[in-house]
Amino acid sequence: MSEMSRKEETKNNLLDAFWELYKEKPLTKITVKEITDKAGYNRGTFYTYFVDINEALEILKASLMPDKDMIINPFIELKDNDGKIIEPIEGTNDYLKKNGEKIAVLLGPKGDPGFVHELKARLRQIIINYAEDLEIKEVEDFEYVIEYHIAGLISMYQLWLEKKQNIDEESLGLVYEKTAYDGALSVINHMLNDTK
Structure with missing residues (x-):
């Protein structure tokens, strides 16, 4: 798997984990730790791809x-x-x-x-x-x-x-x-x- 596709896969996994949480509770109740735990990454990985949880939501909406x-x-x-x-x-x-x-x-x-x-x-x-x-x-x-x-x-x-x-x-x-x-x-x- 190329480096680019691995990065895309990681980003998509984080977005999917965010989405699973967002379906169940308000944005203000979601933590970065919950997202990364659900996706199987450490907290730092989240910040490689997103500034914060709001940016994850904006990317999801744009898609x-x-x-x-x-x-x-x-x-x-x-x-x-x-x-x-x-x-x-x-x-x-x-x-x-x-x-x-x-x-x-x-x-x-x-x-x-x-x-x-x-x-x-x-x-x-x-x-x-x-x-x-x-x-x-x-x-x-x-x-x-x-x-x-x-x-x-x-x-x-x-x-x-x-x-x-x-x-x-x-x-x-x-x-x-x-x-x-x-x-x-x-x-x-x-x-x-x-x-x-």
Whole structure:
């Protein structure tokens, strides 16, 4: 094993140990000693890779940020397919399968409130950069629409987690699609008038 891959493995082991502890208790209750004991290293090893526990959390959060293509591809499809996204949740589903547990904890009531803000800011900036590259006329208004959409999507996912995923991913995707395409008030109005 090369020196670089050994270093990466050590760093990843420390992050994994940190994550196992973070799932169970607040950041303020986690010690470096607990992390290194869990990972099988001495305390000094931790400081080779991280300044402190907060930096470990920041690195973990950064690793969960979606990549640019996952964010932009649906907007490219929307623009190129007359307002429709052919496979709107495929990339999102893969992303959630890979990172779902960590995102669930970070978005949950005992998670990191800063994560929601950072996630929204990253998504918004990627989308706004795309809109500016297209030279759309109303970038300022577009940013508010995007914020509304992102906040709704994240809140929908948080509720789904709180309800212990009481509907399957496909059903959640369909609710999201209907709301996204028809608009929340239109969907709410239809549901209010579709009584037994």
